[in-house]
Amino acid sequence: xxxxxxxxxxxxxxxxxxxxxxxxxxxxxxxxxxxxxxxxxxxxxxxxxxxxxxxxxxxxxxxxxxxxxxxxxxxxxxxxxxxxxxxxxxxxxxxxxxxxxxxxxxxxxxxxxxxxxxxxxxxxxxxxxxxxxxxxxxxxxxxxxxxxxxxxxxxxxxxxxxxxxxxxxxxxxxxxxxxxxxxxxxxxxxxxxxxxx
Amino acid sequence: xxxxxxxxxxxxxxxxxxxxxxxxxxxxxxxxxxxxxxxxxxxxxxxxxxxxxxxxxxxxxxxxxxxxxxxxxxxxxxxxxxxxxxxxxxxxxxxxxxxxxxxxxxxxxxxxxxxxxxxxxxxxxxxxxxxxxxxxxxxxxxxxxxxxxxxxxxxxxxxxxxxxxxxxxxxxxxxxxxxxxxxxxxxxxxxxxxxxx
Numbered sequence: 106x107x108x109x110x111x112x113x114x115x116x117x118x119x120x121x122x123x124x125x126x127x128x129x130x131x132x133x134x135x136x137x138x139x140x141x142x143x144x145x146x147x148x149x150x151x152x153x154x155x156x157x158x159x160x161x162x163x164x165x166x167x168x169x170x171x172x173x174x175x176x177x178x179x180x181x182x183x184x185x186x187x188x189x190x191x192x193x194x195x196x197x198x199x200x201x202x203x204x205x206x207x208x209x210x211x212x213x214x215x216x217x218x219x220x221x222x223x224x225x226x227x228x229x230x231x232x233x234x235x236x237x238x239x240x241x242x243x244x245x246x247x248x249x250x251x252x253x254x255x256x257x258x259x260x261x262x263x264x265x266x267x268x269x270x271x272x273x274x275x276x277x278x279x280x281x282x283x284x285x286x287x288x289x290x291x292x293x294x295x296x297x298x299x300x301x302x
Numbered sequence: 303x304x305x306x307x308x309x310x311x312x313x314x315x316x317x318x319x320x321x322x323x324x325x326x327x328x329x330x331x332x333x334x335x336x337x338x339x340x341x342x343x344x345x346x347x348x349x350x351x352x353x354x355x356x357x358x359x360x361x362x363x364x365x366x367x368x369x370x371x372x373x374x375x376x377x378x379x380x381x382x383x384x385x386x387x388x389x390x391x392x393x394x395x396x397x398x399x400x401x402x403x404x405x406x407x408x409x410x411x412x413x414x415x416x417x418x419x420x421x422x423x424x425x426x427x428x429x430x431x432x433x434x435x436x437x438x439x440x441x442x443x444x445x446x447x448x449x450x451x452x453x454x455x456x457x458x459x460x461x462x463x464x465x466x467x468x469x470x471x472x473x474x475x476x477x478x479x480x481x482x483x484x485x486x487x488x489x490x491x492x493x494x495x496x497x498x499x
Contacts, residue, residue: 153437153440153441154400154437165389167389167392167393167396168396169395169396169399169400171395171396171398171399172392172393172394172395172396172399173392175388175391175392175395176388176389176391176392176395179386179387179388179391179392180388189376190376191372191373191376191377192362192364192373194372194373194376195364195369195370195372195373195376196364196369197369198366198368198369198372198373198395198398199364199365199366199368199369201368201395201398201399201402202366202368202369202398202399202402203351203366203402205398205399205400205402205403206402206403206406206407209403210403210407240350240351243350244350
């Protein structure tokens, strides 16, 4: 497998984390986002959406970080990561949607603005970020994992940007259940450290 | 099944459409969005995200329109709607992510602004909307369906807001492959008409 990757991207980290958790590895090919390499013709032929990560396995490109988790889980992982039960798959899909929209446009966008200096309405992104932190914290008040009794790709999808929310100027102190959940994830065999810079 | 529904919502229509396509029905319970009924305590107990649609089946609430498609497909539909193959499921998940983010914040948001008078940066939503229309049109240039050789829940997820893009002030004329795909969807047995007002 090859992963078209950018080290500091939370979406790329998400895939590296899951590869670690399921004991798989991929060759990392850096896409130079600051130079706009994701918008060049060669990369757009691989992913018309112009986004990292892209995973290539057996010559098949797979795009979108949530979709890559689904692929890796179906293909390589123990079934607890993405069980076949209809209710469980639906609940996981609901967290993948939240990751694609609310997390991307909230905690992740605040980080993009504050840490990378990109043009972002910071107050708006932070307000949306706080809504997500509250929602997930409340959900985890009486649960160990987001869905069911074992970790799933929902945890892997939601974790990265929430764990880096401080980089977007969001205070994680008011959310105790997030901290215990972070600790549970960090204790999993094969855990990969968050990107630092 | 009961569907907590709002007739004009494209996300609710998406579920009604799929119920029709798979020959299932649900009791429709209207949530009065203009009166903010989705934010009242009773509804938040059902869905902490405060959004429609919510499907309740055997007492189990299911939230998020994409996640409801996953549930219905796994539980009630022919397998072509959501095949088990890892690559196919991943490709479908990629379209569900696009629906949750780019479509929600593009074509759907432009419609919300123009048709419902909600505070929206219309030019921004329309610009993002055009990117999606171009992306999907190009993808369909040599394909009949978004993923594989048969309709899947990816088609059901992406269709509603693209088919109503004109209500957000977006011109669909430049996208011929969208029109032939719309026609294919409208010819499916059990097709449900778009909401009108």
